[in-house]
């Protein structure tokens with residue numbers, strides 16, 4: 001950003017964080033032959049707008065903005081934890097080469113996986129990739145809100161939002177299964193994941209629920225190893241963990 005300030009050609013300072021662009025003079029749009037405005041083809045503004053449009057629904061906020069691969073802790077109870085290490089490695093791999101891939105992190109351990117969702121999203125969004133990090137409850141809430149919204153914009157409508165979730169260039173879906181089950185939420189989840197599966201759109205899924213608890217059509221897509229890498233927590237020492245480190249979804253494993 002420092003070079004843009006020192007450029008003598010910057011008629012408008014690039015205050016939007018975009019590049020300093022001679023082609024559009026940092027206006028970010030140009031006139032086409034018909035005299036209509038279109039995004040400047042030189043400074044990648046169409047991509048920036050796409051990133052923002054997708055990020056508008058994001059659960060990426062507050063502490064999540066500071067979560068990176070670097071500050072993710074793989075040490076658990078004083079020693080390196082294999083599952084957390086696998087989660088970190090696979091998340092980093094996914095963030096670096098997301099094309100056509102799915103990554104499913106399935107385990108019962110507290111907040112670590114959410115940290116990785118945020119780290120992947122931050123990595124991609126900072127690189128200018130339109131990645132959407134959203135929890136399943138937030139995704140459903142956004143759709144429910146659209147039902148009540150009186151809107152004339154297609155983008156903001158129920159179908160417009162659903163299309164955003166289905167077709168986001170990269171989707172990072174956290175807390176799958178935390179939404180509780182209804183026919184409607186199951187149908188939404190299936191529509192989103194089936195579309196992404198058929199189109200091989202990069203998708204990261206994090207869940208505390210056993211894959212068997214999902215609609216078999218959804219579970220089979222998540223487990224298709226041709227597309228999806230599944231990292232699973234099999235830690236046998238789960239019951240020995242302090243209570244505050246366990247989470248709600250795992251009550252059934254607490255039997256002595």
Ligand SMILES: [Zn+2]
Pocket residue numbers: 021022023024025026027028029040041042043044
């Ligand atoms: Zn430009």
